[in-house]
Amino acid sequence: MLKIENLTKTFNPGTVDQKVALNNVTIIIERGDFVTVIGSNGAGKTTLLNLISGTYLPDGGRVVIDGIDVTRLPEHKRAKYMGRIFQDPLMGTAASMTIEENLGMADLRGMSRTLRWGVSKSRSENYQRSLKEMGLGLETRLKQSVSLLSGGQRQSLTLLMVTLTLPKLLLLDEHTAALDPKTAKRVMDLTQTIISENQLTAIMVTHNMEQAIRFGNRLIMLHEGNIQLDIVGEEKKAFTVQEAVKRFGATLKDESLLG
Amino acid sequence: MFFESMLRVIPGSLEQGLAYALVALGIVISFRILSFPDLTVDGSFALGGAVTARLIFEGVSPSLSILAAVISGFTAGCLTGLLNTRLKINSLLAGILMMTMLYSINLRVMGRSNIQLLTVDTLLTPLENLDMNRFIPIILFFLVVTVVVKLATDLFLHTQIGFAMRATGDNEQMIRTLGVNTDNMTVMGLGLSNALVALSGALVAQDQGFADVGMGIGMIVAGLAAIIIGETLVGTKTIQRLTLAAIIGSIVYKMIISIGLRLGLAPTDLKMATGVMVILALGIPALKKEKEGKLHLRGV
Numbered sequence: 001m002l003k004i005e006n007l008t009k010t011f012n013p014g015t016v017d018q019k020v021a022l023n024n025v026t027i028i029i030e031r032g033d034f035v036t037v038i039g040s041n042g043a044g045k046t047t048l049l050n051l052i053s054g055t056y057l058p059d060g061g062r063v064v065i066d067g068i069d070v071t072r073l074p075e076h077k078r079a080k081y082m083g084r085i086f087q088d089p090l091m092g093t094a095a096s097m098t099i100e101e102n103l104g105m106a107d108l109r110g111m112s113r114t115l116r117w118g119v120s121k122s123r124s125e126n127y128q129r130s131l132k133e134m135g136l137g138l139e140t141r142l143k144q145s146v147s148l149l150s151g152g153q154r155q156s157l158t159l160l161m162v163t164l165t166l167p168k169l170l171l172l173d174e175h176t177a178a179l180d181p182k183t184a185k186r187v188m189d190l191t192q193t194i195i196s197e198n199q200l201t202a203i204m205v206t207h208n209m210e211q212a213i214r215f216g217n218r219l220i221m222l223h224e225g226n227i228q229l230d231i232v233g234e235e236k237k238a239f240t241v242q243e244a245v246k247r248f249g250a251t252l253k254d255e256s257l258l259g
Numbered sequence: 260m261f262f263e264s265m266l267r268v269i270p271g272s273l274e275q276g277l278a279y280a281l282v283a284l285g286i287v288i289s290f291r292i293l294s295f296p297d298l299t300v301d302g303s304f305a306l307g308g309a310v311t312a313r314l315i316f317e318g319v320s321p322s323l324s325i326l327a328a329v330i331s332g333f334t335a336g337c338l339t340g341l342l343n344t345r346l347k348i349n350s351l352l353a354g355i356l357m358m359t360m361l362y363s364i365n366l367r368v369m370g371r372s373n374i375q376l377l378t379v380d381t382l383l384t385p386l387e388n389l390d391m392n393r394f395i396p397i398i399l400f401f402l403v404v405t406v407v408v409k410l411a412t413d414l415f416l417h418t419q420i421g422f423a424m425r426a427t428g429d430n431e432q433m434i435r436t437l438g439v440n441t442d443n444m445t446v447m448g449l450g451l452s453n454a455l456v457a458l459s460g461a462l463v464a465q466d467q468g469f470a471d472v473g474m475g476i477g478m479i480v481a482g483l484a485a486i487i488i489g490e491t492l493v494g495t496k497t498i499q500r501l502t503l504a505a506i507i508g509s510i511v512y513k514m515i516i517s518i519g520l521r522l523g524l525a526p527t528d529l530k531m532a533t534g535v536m537v538i539l540a541l542g543i544p545a546l547k548k549e550k551e552g553k554l555h556l557r558g559v
Contacts, residue, residue, distance in 0.1 A: 053436065079438030115415075116419055
């Protein structure tokens, strides 16, 4: 489904600030996999997502989705293959537009846009139903500006926007890290439900070992641009925080991944 | 005495305010919808006037000359957008470059620094010759044009492309991950914005009976003043209000200026007064809340 081959990215090459963000990383992800990626700041997690989504281009290597080489495609042309949720709840929605308008835009992910109405009547009823299922009480606020929503509500709305079109690949970039613990849990549960109900292929970057272990069927640990650990299935199920501490204790403590 | 002079400025301010309202509407699209501080406006306003005047002077029908003015304004706006998106020139600088180059272009278009249209027929000549107070048909004409353009803008901004344009100004990263080429949206939006500005320039030139290469100077600041006044009076909650604010603001701005002139403000100090008005409107909230004013822009 997703093939990442020998992906390499160096920032500020040839200067004193030179930083190898990803060093020849290869990962092959199967359809329906839910991969959690853990690592400290600067381990290359977000760079990995940025290279997959095309925010910037790699120095070497390939990104292949379902047999299509997207390595050189600009960000907006990859949109039809993937949905992405950022850490900052403000980044996933347009604040000055209404809930309904945001959903209308997400409905057209990767499609060409025309002079037809941005929100059709039938779709609007559809949005109302989906919002109701989410249980945040947003179904009565379709015509309200998104700027009035809380961070958790905005992140939940972003999740719903992703699921409208069910992209092949869902990229989650520490999407609960900026929320308070209670809201983070609710958003994470919602994420889990959406992924398993729709059998989405997902990559979730996280800072939190406990979260990386509890969710998903595969865990990848990045350290300074290299894969340090890659476990899947039963081995992943059996993996515990204690085990992680035993094997990578020094790095983990230094980088506060256990919090 | 004061109230009498207030009343006397109303018809003139309505005419002027409505004629210039399209500039404010254009600036709403660039500054408010796209969050792009486009300074092309000073040049594209005069461009509209220059194109329409030269064509009428050459015997082309006034309505056709307006169409040409709109197309030329659209082109100028698109070029500013291309300077910014393709050549990565800072948004403010791209507009200033375009505005400066348009000064030369406008002189070329007219072949001299101004063209008189008083002896030829314009779109407004039949209205001037009606057997009634000239203000009534002229104001009605500008009212109809402005309202039609406002409604068309409102409709456009609620289409799929309109949504994508609004999101480009609001959250560029987000709409790009949804598959929109935000560069194209910026180029197209600036084109539309300057098309409206050039339309205004063309209509003003036909109304006042001449086009002058300097007619656009200070237009951006005046337009901003109008928008800020309008937004204070009407609010910014919806797109419909945002565009209405441009029109109301433009009329009120002209009224304030006319009253100022009647009370003894020297015409030469007009731009100073307008600038101070904008500085106060943008600056006071910042001083009060110790944070940035309402104008939030990309690339600045």
